[in-house]
Amino acid sequence: MDSLLLDIVIKVIFALLFVAVIMSLAAYSVLGERKVASWIQGRVGPNRTALPGISAIPVLGPQLVKLGIWQPLADGVKFLFKEDPLPGHVNKLYYCLAPCIALVPALTTMVVLPVGQYMDGDVVKPIILANVDIGILFILAFGSLGVYGIVIGGWAANSKYPYFGGIRSSAQMISYELAMGMSILPVLIWANGPNSGLAGLSLFNIVESQQGMWLGVWMPIPAFIFLVSLYAETNRLPFDMPESETELVGGFHTEYGSFKFGLFFVGEYAHMVIGSAVFTILFLGGWNFLPDFGIESLHWLSDPWALMPNWLGGPLSVIYFIGKTLFFVFLFMWVRWTLPRFRYDQVMTLGWKYLVPGALICVVAYAIIIGLWDIAFAIDQTPAIVE
Amino acid sequence: MADFLFFLFSALTVLSAFLVTVSRNAVNGAMFMILSFVGMACLFLLLEAYFLAALQVLVYAGAVMVLFLFIVMLLDADKARSVRPDRLTIVAATVGGLMLISGLAYVTFGPSAAPSTELPAITEMPQNATAENIPFTTASRSFGYGLFTKYMLPFQVTGFLLLIAMIGVIVLSKKIDASGDEPAKQKVAKS
Incomplete structure (x- = not known):
């Protein structure tokens, strides 16, 4: 009983740690967004917010203030203490439920997200909350539930512009989910194909299968399709149809204020961070240092963490993974402040006429290529479930 | 638990x-x-x-x-206004529902009910799977294996049915006039 209790306590602590890291990454990517925006537009960005005690430290304090490092704290406090209006014309239950529905699926997906590795004897194990067989399906399933927050929020607000935002987002998300799911298939074929164990759809297996070469390098088209669909799924520019403030005021969250809006906002950024992490895992080799081209003597290049002691290799692999992820978070911002928004019919055309057929062609092409590879090089190593 | x-x-x-x-x-x-x-x-x-x-x-x-x-x-x-069903529909629905419930109860608990079989053992991974003998596993791979060996024909037929349904919907929702062409639409601004 005691060991069971201890087990539960440790798991809860791990889970809280994950939540804390992802939420602070989300909060600080809001700051990052504002800094990147100001950088691209030749401004300075947030540089005034100061904490009384720490900012009084001679050299370091002013530097931190200049970086705007206290801004997310101030934003959070502002969201918490502003008046929380409940407009008279809304559907109260769904109006209050929608921000929660928007945030919860984005955070739930972190459960199956491996973030690094450690050595258990000679066996490499993932640093993960739940190492389940269906990892990628779990993420797709809960990611697809995120749309309800926007749809319900737009509908419950009971006025024209939010309603348009909700309708647009439901159509957009269904369209791009399809392309997204199909662009992952070549990755899964590879991960379960010639050079790996019987680990099914788990994300750890996908990372392990990329030690030879990162999949994004020789599967650039599926990677691109996945990235574009990711932008559409997270409602970021150039696909922010549900929000598009030039046409729809604020889109689905026009009627929201204060902490409820804050939840939508944090949910979007959490979605972005986790989406970037998933892209890194699927196409950029996760925490693998560099590709080793399948050469045995170069194995230290792809997996230097296994050679280090656990206390060093584990945290370093996590930090390297977070670094890769943050690059894609930066890419999200870069794209947002560079590209103009698509028109709605262009969004639909791109999704259905280019991305979906493109993904289908990729599935067939890579299935043939991997099959030939299998026959040529790895048929005797291929794990078979049939004796 | x-x-x-x-x-x-x-x-x-x-x-x-x-x-x-x-x-x-x-x-x-x-x-x-x-x-x-x-x-x-x-x-x-x-x-x-x-x-x-x-x-x-x-x-x-x-x-x-x-x-x-x-x-x-x-x-x-x-x-949309709610339509009140007429008396005949109510009676028919009640009778149908009761018959369904009693039929289910008879099949489940009646004298000819199938004996409850022992639960099959669930393994992590199938080791000695053949097309006739697919063990119960928690692995998603075994679903694929089952679908592409033992249940290949039902799988294909289901896919074909879905295709038929899809084409049917397209045909039904597309208005085609007597000459077999689509009626001319009003001019929409080119995208």
């Missing part, structure tokens, strides 16, 4: 499925239906069918119900 969870999720599934049928507001109905699907996914989880659970959420809760909600909101179904 597993028993308690089973009753909890069964109650959730059945109750929300019941509420779908009685809720007057179409959006409420759709939301209860999502809840029912999620409850069913939890039941799959208790059966260690993780793959099915994920698909249940992904396909039904994530995609099909979004479309439902889309249509409900687009048509603003709240304002």
Whole structure:
């Protein structure tokens, strides 16, 4: 009983740690967004917010203030203490439920997200909350539930512009989910194909299968399709149809204020961070240092963490993974402040006429290529479930 | 614990499925239906069918119900008047429902009910699987294996049925005039 209790306590602590890291990454990517925006537009960005005690430290304090490092704290406090209006014309239950529905699926997906590795004897194990067989399906399933927050929020607000935002987002998300799911298939074929164990759809297996070469390098088209669909799924520019403030005021969250809006906002950024992490895992080799081209003597290049002691290799692999992820978070911002928004019919055309057929062609092409590879090089190593 | 969870999720599934049928507001109905699907996914989880659970959420809760909600909101179904069924329909529905329930009860508990078989052992990974003998596993790989060997024909036929349904919908929803052409549409601004 005691060991069971201890087990539960440790798991809860791990889970809280994950939540804390992802939420602070989300909060600080809001700051990052504002800094990147100001950088691209030749401004300075947030540089005034100061904490009384720490900012009084001679050299370091002013530097931190200049970086705007206290801004997310101030934003959070502002969201918490502003008046929380409940407009008279809304559907109260769904109006209050929608921000929660928007945030919860984005955070739930972190459960199956491996973030690094450690050595258990000679066996490499993932640093993960739940190492389940269906990892990628779990993420797709809960990611697809995120749309309800926007749809319900737009509908419950009971006025024209939010309603348009909700309708647009439901159509957009269904369209791009399809392309997204199909662009992952070549990755899964590879991960379960010639050079790996019987680990099914788990994300750890996908990372392990990329030690030879990162999949994004020789599967650039599926990677691109996945990235574009990711932008559409997270409602970021150039696909922010549900929000598009030039046409729809604020889109689905026009009627929201204060902490409820804050939840939508944090949910979007959490979605972005986790989406970037998933892209890194699927196409950029996760925490693998560099590709080793399948050469045995170069194995230290792809997996230097296994050679280090656990206390060093584990945290370093996590930090390297977070670094890769943050690059894609930066890419999200870069794209947002560079590209103009698509028109709605262009969004639909791109999704259905280019991305979906493109993904289908990729599935067939890579299935043939991997099959030939299998026959040529790895048929005797291929794990078979049939004796 | 597993028993308690089973009753909890069964109650959730059945109750929300019941509420779908009685809720007057179409959006409420759709939301209860999502809840029912999620409850069913939890039941799959208790059966260690993780793959099915994920698909249940992904396909039904994530995609099909979004479309439902889309249509409900687009048509603003709240304002549709509710039609009161006539007496004959009520009587027929009651009789039909009672017959269905008694038939189910007879099949389940009656003298000719099938004996409850022992639960098959669930393994992590199939080791000696053949097309005739597919063991119960928790691995998603074994679903694929089953679909592409033992159940290949039903799988293909189902896919073909879906294709037929899809083409049927396209044909029915496209208005074709007597000459076999589409009627000329009003000019829309070119995209």
